[in-house]
Amino acid sequence: MSGVAAHTRLVDRCGERMARCLLTYCIDGADALMMALLKGAPHALAVFTLLVEGLDGHDDTERRHAERALDHLFSQGAARWGCHVKPQGLQAFHRALKRWRARLQSLPTWEYDALTAWMTHAGTQWVVIPGDDLWPERLGDLAVRSDWAPPLCLWGIGDRHALAACSSPVAVVGSRGVNEYGRHVAGEIAHEVAMQGHTVVSGGAMGTDAIAHWGALRAVDTMGGGQAGRTIAVFAGGLDHMGPTCNQRLFEAIRAQHGALVSEMCPQTVPEARRFLLRNRIIAALCPTVVIAQARRRSGALNTAHWAAELNREVYAVPGNITAPDNAGCNELIRNQQAILLAGTTADDLCHAAHTPHLPKTDPAPDAPVHDDAGAEGMAREQAVLGALERMHRTGRHATPDTLAEALQADGSAVLSLEQVHATLGLLELQGRISTAGGRIAVCTAK
Amino acid sequence: MSGVAAHTRLVDRCGERMARCLLTYCIDGADALMMALLKGAPHALAVFTLLVEGLDGHDDTERRHAERALDHLFSQGAARWGCHVKPQGLQAFHRALKRWRARLQSLPTWEYDALTAWMTHAGTQWVVIPGDDLWPERLGDLAVRSDWAPPLCLWGIGDRHALAACSSPVAVVGSRGVNEYGRHVAGEIAHEVAMQGHTVVSGGAMGTDAIAHWGALRAVDTMGGGQAGRTIAVFAGGLDHMGPTCNQRLFEAIRAQHGALVSEMCPQTVPEARRFLLRNRIIAALCPTVVIAQARRRSGALNTAHWAAELNREVYAVPGNITAPDNAGCNELIRNQQAILLAGTTADDLCHAAHTPHLPKTDPAPDAPVHDDAGAEGMAREQAVLGALERMHRTGRHATPDTLAEALQADGSAVLSLEQVHATLGLLELQGRISTAGGRIAVCTAK
The missing domain is CATH 3.40.50.450 (Rossmann fold)
Incomplete structure (x- = not known):
């Protein structure tokens, strides 16, 4: 029921919104370790993907890769938060990973549509996430x-x-x-x-x-x-x-x-x-x-x-x-x-000045649940970067973050800031989809 | 009724307590100018004496002397209070002197015992002054x-x-x-x-x-x-x-x-x-x-x-x-x-700790009114200094504040600090009872 194939199918259909719902399901209320992990990651979907790839049933190479990648994201996130991760901190993180994965195993379903229904209580609840216009x-x-x-x-x-x-x-x-x-x-x-x-x-x-x-x-x-x-x-x-x-x-x-x-x-x-x-x-x-x-x-x-x-x-x-x-x-x-x-x-x-509420009082949006997406945007960004890298590779151009940003803009596939390019490259490398060996960005031919 | 003779009789019998009562009578509530004056004077009786000596009827020399002495005390008091007296300040002081003396003229009596009865409301009120043990x-x-x-x-x-x-x-x-x-x-x-x-x-x-x-x-x-x-x-x-x-x-x-x-x-x-x-x-x-x-x-x-x-x-x-x-x-x-x-x-x-009230609840003192005295002490001090000066003069000793303090202690007439000697000398000079001409302290033979 929760086999590797089901996992892969869910991860493939997941957007950022569902990923955040699922990560919330994993943790038990406010979780600073999860927060550190997310601070190190380009988006929640990346974290969720790595969590799933470390589950029992996935092959050992994949699981080891996922563990290393998660450790890396966690350390990076903690550093961004101003903390240096000590051995005890990493141990606490590993215990948390275990807890989160145990929670994932108890997920009522891995089937995306059923999960969407569950997460929205049969479409009666909406979900807002960071990046949404309405996110406070x-x-x-x-x-x-x-x-x-x-x-x-x-x-x-x-x-x-x-x-x-x-x-x-x-x-x-x-x-x-x-x-x-x-x-x-x-x-x-x-x-x-x-x-x-x-x-x-x-x-x-x-x-x-x-x-x-x-x-x-x-x-x-x-x-x-x-x-x-x-x-x-x-x-x-x-x-x-x-x-x-x-x-x-x-x-x-x-x-x-x-x-x-x-x-x-x-x-x-x-x-x-x-x-x-x-x-x-x-x-x-x-x-x-x-x-x-x-x-x-x-x-x-x-x-x-x-x-x-x-x-x-x-x-x-x-x-x-x-x-x-x-x-x-x-x-x-x-x-x-x-x-x-x-x-x-x-x-x-x-000492508050009066004002008129900003937005129409009625909600014009349908009760759309989990699948519109900021995460989809992240994925589109990854696809654009991968595509541009492949084209640069074919045309023999040397790919660096700078030339990549230029190429993306030139061929009209996406306008990304240098920071976004870096973040996307980091994610792709963590996912094992590119390598930066020898100062050269190369697309891995088979994952 | 309020002639010079009556004034002199009252001043002669006045102590510090009665002087403060009378000065309070002169002012109309809190009076910073009076306070400055008192700060410059050795005691309230000196101020009251000079106020009286400036009243109409007193001879011009005496009145001019009183005015000069009061100006000096006021400037000195203001300086001690951290103020430099400007011309307007001195004018305000002169207007105050006029007010205070006008009030003095309305005093119901200049007869000491009648005044004591008036000031204590026929002995039903007591008066405490700075220097009293009970003064807050x-x-x-x-x-x-x-x-x-x-x-x-x-x-x-x-x-x-x-x-x-x-x-x-x-x-x-x-x-x-x-x-x-x-x-x-x-x-x-x-x-x-x-x-x-x-x-x-x-x-x-x-x-x-x-x-x-x-x-x-x-x-x-x-x-x-x-x-x-x-x-x-x-x-x-x-x-x-x-x-x-x-x-x-x-x-x-x-x-x-x-x-x-x-x-x-x-x-x-x-x-x-x-x-x-x-x-x-x-x-x-x-x-x-x-x-x-x-x-x-x-x-x-x-x-x-x-x-x-x-x-x-x-x-x-x-x-x-x-x-x-x-x-x-x-x-x-x-x-x-x-x-x-x-x-x-x-x-x-x-945040107040409990304590037992300090003093016996009953008042053992008789309803003694105005005449026990801190002012009397000041007058005794003046007498002691005058006496010592006269003795030094007779024995041909050079009188300075220092030798005077020694002499007072040596002949047992009073133990005064150098500061007290200075203050007393200042007052005696203001009263015209001594002179310090030529760096030598001399007793004026006739006042």
């Missing part, structure tokens, strides 16, 4: 520290344009258990922020999260969809596990009113407790401004505040009476200068 | 800026030892109009602080001030007088004008429970609005820690907070729900980092 670039800030990792992709339900509708979304988070005051401020802040055209981001929990979303949706009711900011809920598990059930009506409303429900986890991922802490990093990373509306001393919202502080986000907390434990978390953040005291519920209090 | 040294911090001025003395009712019973008193201030929450926190904080042995300082107004005092007094009820901190109310007018009347029972209770009611203003001074702002500087100066319990946006308590910040006091503010305007002032202080958020009502929240 701020998630990249999660790579500022070499022990963190940004998500490899985001699954979503609803309007994917919500992800790019606002240049400065505001996260509104807080405790699940809120009192009347917390309920009031969370709702008001989200409402005011959305009235100014800003996107509101929160989790999907009861209490503050739900109140914030409803507050934003109320702005849509007031202003109409085109003017009000949207609302985005970020989940800790796969989107087929969205909870709690008491919020189902809210999730439906978010979806119906051009908001989005997103997660970095692929379908069927259970939202375990520890995933909520990792989910919080995404809420913080998505927004330049994070508001803690009401939080008790040990609220998960404080974890979001800490992520936000680490990411240099502007963190606001709403103070409250010191006689109610409900405000102790917010008061503590303010006292420790980890948050600015938010003295009012208007957007002005956050 | 922190008031001197009000001289850190040359446009401020510490009080010249403090009038008091109740137990004067309350002024020195605690090395780190806590000011608890806030709005007059408080809600249930503000009432609760002000009372709790003051109570907790007093339970830890700390003195509580506040104004005498309704609302936060009164609640804070009652909170401290409750600690006396709980712990007994010897263990609990005392409470001190600072007033903006003379202590015969203590208000509001609805707080009379409170003022009685403070007095009965070994607290103190104090003011920098002499009897019969009306507590005008602007005096409350000056009064606030005394509350801030008395305490290393200032707590704003609840304050609206334009509360006078914010003025106290600003004084406290200027004086490098630790300023705390209690946050509150942003939906109530009652907390807007406190929240603003915290947001602008002018105050630390106070998250609880215990002394621990203020």
Whole structure:
């Protein structure tokens, strides 16, 4: 069922998007080792291909080549991230490879179309990846520290344009258990922020999260969809596990009113407790401004505040009476200068200028899932380089990165920067499809 | 009635304490020009003497001498304060002299005993001055800026030892109009602080001030007088004008429970609005820690907070729900980092260690008013120096500050530091009682 032939068929049809979905499936939440590997690789598909080529059943030469190539990419990526890989680091990487491959063995299918259906929960979810217009670039800030990792992709339900509708979304988070005051401020802040055209981001929990979303949706009711900011809920598990059930009506409303429900986890991922802490990093990373509306001393919202502080986000907390434990978390953040005291519920209090959401409120794109592609672009680039190399070889021209870039442009096959040429050559060599022996770039005749 | 003879009789009987009372009577609240003058003079009595000697009726030579001496002291004092006196500064000083002398002319009596009765409100008020054991040294911090001025003395009712019973008193201030929450926190904080042995300082107004005092007094009820901190109310007018009347029972209770009611203003001074702002500087100066319990946006308590910040006091503010305007002032202080958020009502929240009040709770001293004296000490010093100079003159010894200091010590008349000798000589010369012509110190035979 998962034999070498099935592997090859899947890899051949894979694009960058599916490769990122599959790599997410392999890892268990944020994985800095995977991130280092991807930093060293030209694209995720290259990593996925090498992972597959190292699986049991593939011939030993291929597997050894894959291992060497992965080690090389990992070291290169770590170096780019400012780390020197020590023996223990490489051992940890090898253990990770083992884990990832074990996960791959548990993949429900290797058949591309079935896999696409599985990854999109039968076409009900979309996937955005880095390089997409809609990819929220701020998630990249999660790579500022070499022990963190940004998500490899985001699954979503609803309007994917919500992800790019606002240049400065505001996260509104807080405790699940809120009192009347917390309920009031969370709702008001989200409402005011959305009235100014800003996107509101929160989790999907009861209490503050739900109140914030409803507050934003109320702005849509007031202003109409085109003017009000949207609302985005970020989940800790796969989107087929969205909870709690008491919020189902809210999730439906978010979806119906051009908001989005997103997660970095692929379908069927259970939202375990520890995933909520990792989910919080995404809420913080998505927004330049994070508001803690009401939080008790040990609220998960404080974890979001800490992520936000680490990411240099502007963190606001709403103070409250010191006689109610409900405000102790917010008061503590303010006292420790980890948050600015938010003295009012208007957007002005956050120093945010009003703006109109950037994009049409409706999603004109079909619910196209995994196969449009940035990865396809990478593959097209590889084909163009290989073609140009073969032509140069036939015409007896000496191939260097520079002459290759010229040749590509001259024959109209592709316009690549020198950097892109280098990256593509590196990948092709890793794949064993070219060699650079003797200072000469040569195409390997048979793989 | 206020003839030269009466002046001379008063000056002759005056000590430093009465001199400071009289100078306070001359000025209208904090007066930086008077402060500069006092900084240049050996003691307040010298300043008062020269002020009197410049009054109408005194002979012209005496008046010219007094004017020159005052100019000299003022310039010297300003220089010690880091200011160079420019012509405009001297003009302002001359206008002030005129004002002060006009005030002196309105003195109800020049008869010493009647004046003592007037200044102590018939013996019901005591006066403490710099140099007294009980003088709160922190008031001197009000001289850190040359446009401020510490009080010249403090009038008091109740137990004067309350002024020195605690090395780190806590000011608890806030709005007059408080809600249930503000009432609760002000009372709790003051109570907790007093339970830890700390003195509580506040104004005498309704609302936060009164609640804070009652909170401290409750600690006396709980712990007994010897263990609990005392409470001190600072007033903006003379202590015969203590208000509001609805707080009379409170003022009685403070007095009965070994607290103190104090003011920098002499009897019969009306507590005008602007005096409350000056009064606030005394509350801030008395305490290393200032707590704003609840304050609206334009509360006078914010003025106290600003004084406290200027004086490098630790300023705390209690946050509150942003939906109530009652907390807007406190929240603003915290947001602008002018105050630390106070998250609880215990002394621990203020990082204050408990301690036992330093001094016996009862006041063993009689209600002695104005005439014990630091000024008397100054006069004794002048007599000793004059005596020694005369003896040196008789024995043909050359008098310099150094030989004079030796002579004073040798004949047992006084042990003065060289600095004290210089200061005393300067004063005697200003008074025209000695001359330093030809590098030789000579006693003027007739004044």
